[in-house]
Amino acid sequence: MTLTAVVTGGSGGIGREVVRELQARSWEVTSLSRREGTDVSDEKDVVRAFRQLKSLDALIHCAQVLIKRPFARMTADVWDRQIDSGLRGAFLCSREAFKLMRRRGGSIVLVSSLSGVFGAEKFPGMSAYVAAKSGLAGLTEALAVEGRERGIRVNAISPGSVDTPMLRTAGVEGPALQPAEVARIIVWLASTESSPLSGANLRMDP
Ligand SMILES: NC(=O)c1ccc[n+]([C@@H]2O[C@H](COP(=O)([O-])OP(=O)(O)OC[C@H]3O[C@@H](n4cnc5c(N)ncnc54)[C@H](OP(=O)(O)O)[C@@H]3O)[C@@H](O)[C@H]2O)c1
Known part of the structure; x- marks a missing residue:
């Protein structure tokens, strides 16, 4: 039986490696990103994308926008784009995944960040990003409870710096994980292993 997965942000640094790793294990993978025609913060886009699928074994939510902006100069639009891609996107995609997984369960992996872990080091200009990532941590716990009776497992991963285009935007110096290292753990979480x-x-931690 072929296993199927949706990877949001599958065109980006970590997401692309997740797609590769799943395909190497013969999963059938759908990648959702704006450059591939789906904005995960748009309800119609998300519903349409999931409607194409007959079944779903795993959802991996990597999509996220990071825009650095000092908090006093934060605009509502810049705030919303970050919360919407990360948190609203996770809500919409997980809801559609719950529907598709109702018969035989499945696995959802939400990609948070070390910056979304309470007490871990934070960096200036990233308030909306940190709020989105902290929200994913809470959402993971909430969905794990509602998923239990349906056989749906929900876990998060919170990496520190990972060597991708987003890290360049963040401008954070120091050691970094490789996207493939993170992808292997994500795929493990997504699989029944x-x-x-x-x-x-x-x-x-890097
Ligand atoms: N890099 C790090 O240091 C680091 C550390 C911890 C956690 N993370 C997390 O890891 C995940 C992947 O990050 P990355 O470093 O691989 O970043 P990236 O290279 O910038 O990739 C981000 C991906 O998200 C997609 N995306 C953004 N907004 C979207 C939207 N509204 N709808 C659909 N797709 C959207 C992008 O594609 P389009 O632009 O085509 O939409 C892209 O594929 C993110 O959740 C990030 O927060 C990264």
């Missing part, structure tokens, strides 16, 4: 783990938020 990590069963029955649910509600976990795996911290990955």
